[in-house]
Amino acid sequence: MAATSGVSTAIRVADLRKSYGDVRAVDGVSFDVGSGEVFGLLGPNGAGKTTTVEMLEGLRKPDGGSLEVLGIDPVRDADALKQRIGVALQTAALYPRLTVVEIIDLFRSFYKTTLPTQQLVESFGLDERKGAQSRELSGGQRQRLAVALALVNDPELVFLDEPTTGLDPAARRALWDVVRDLRDKGKTVLLTTHYMDEAEVLCDRIAIMDHGRILEFGTVEELITKHFHERAVHLDHNDALGAEDLGSLPAVHSVAGDADEVVLYTSDVPATIAGLLALAEARGTEAANLGIRRASLEDVFLALTGRALRD
Numbered sequence: 001m002a003a004t005s006g007v008s009t010a011i012r013v014a015d016l017r018k019s020y021g022d023v024r025a026v027d028g029v030s031f032d033v034g035s036g037e038v039f040g041l042l043g044p045n046g047a048g049k050t051t052t053v054e055m056l057e058g059l060r061k062p063d064g065g066s067l068e069v070l071g072i073d074p075v076r077d078a079d080a081l082k083q084r085i086g087v088a089l090q091t092a093a094l095y096p097r098l099t100v101v102e103i104i105d106l107f108r109s110f111y112k113t114t115l116p117t118q119q120l121v122e123s124f125g126l127d128e129r130k131g132a133q134s135r136e137l138s139g140g141q142r143q144r145l146a147v148a149l150a151l152v153n154d155p156e157l158v159f160l161d162e163p164t165t166g167l168d169p170a171a172r173r174a175l176w177d178v179v180r181d182l183r184d185k186g187k188t189v190l191l192t193t194h195y196m197d198e199a200e201v202l203c204d205r206i207a208i209m210d211h212g213r214i215l216e217f218g219t220v221e222e223l224i225t226k227h228f229h230e231r232a233v234h235l236d237h238n239d240a241l242g243a244e245d246l247g248s249l250p251a252v253h254s255v256a257g258d259a260d261e262v263v264l265y266t267s268d269v270p271a272t273i274a275g276l277l278a279l280a281e282a283r284g285t286e287a288a289n290l291g292i293r294r295a296s297l298e299d300v301f302l303a304l305t306g307r308a309l310r311d
Contacts, residue, residue, distance in 0.1 A: 008035045010157050010188040011056060016065035018051050025051040027212035028065070035156075038179060038189045040203035042196070042297070048212040049192040050090055053161050056190070057087050070157055083111060086150035090161040090192075092142065096135035100126050100145060103134060104152060111153035124148045125174065140171030147178055157188045164198060176202060196297045208301060215304045220297060227303050228295035230265040233272055236288040237262050241280060249275040256302045263299065 011033035018026040026048045033039040041049045054060040056069055058078030067074060072081045095103055101117055108114040121130045124144040129137060137145065143163065150158055160179070164172040172195075179202050182189050193199055199206050200220050207217040216223055230253055235241075237260055247255045251268035266272040269292055280287045 010035045012068040014066045017063045024212045036186050037204045038183050040199045040206040041192045042199045043209035047209045084156050086155035086158040088147045088150040088160050092146035094134040100130045107149045107152045114152050115154050120148045160191045223300045224295050227300050230267050231269050232295050233264040235290045240283045240285040
């Protein structure tokens, strides 16, 4: 998978592999990330996203394959790499009795070049809490502090591993603004997430990962266009409306779904809905929570894996 044409490459990965016993956590992964790009690894928990990122960061040694980050081999020269990257792990372990300012100052002492503490405090909306111990912060504040710590050395490349997991909607969107700002400043960001909306909003390109492998990659529009030219009609799963019957409705090209929802991909929405309502009436039931939308990343993931991506 090549980086965007005309853009230098920040990350190169080829046939990357990592196993734990009989479990292949990363199974032949290859991709490039262009400089200044927000690149997303999208997939459920256990897909291999975090293991992949930890190898790129020099925190874990691969079993096979090759990788290069900012022109550096993370296995051979992790110390040189750490001066140029920022890392926000999935679960940040912060010193509970240190204040926000004390923690930032501590992390600044690890690097040759750093941003001012007050600039970081203000940029991440922590000014009013800068004297508070980290154990006194809310979940959203702790997450913002973790990302601030990843940026103390003004890195060229930032790794954000599931940065918004467990946050309320307002806190999630505040962190989205941080990622947009990093892109505007020309930083490269590798983001892992299992939130479809997050990937659609933030990422220039996306790799969909499951069971240690990359299933598809590209821009959101490329992924959707490659797999779907139809609209999606969705409704609650209903045992009285079987997949075979739904697939026989007018203009329906395919049917997908899980225990909660069924999705019909159709080239003629009115004809499909008319047939669906007639079928439901004949079966003495109803098509509950019936809706129409364009195909999305959720549909692409469902088509590739046969299951929806749930939190």
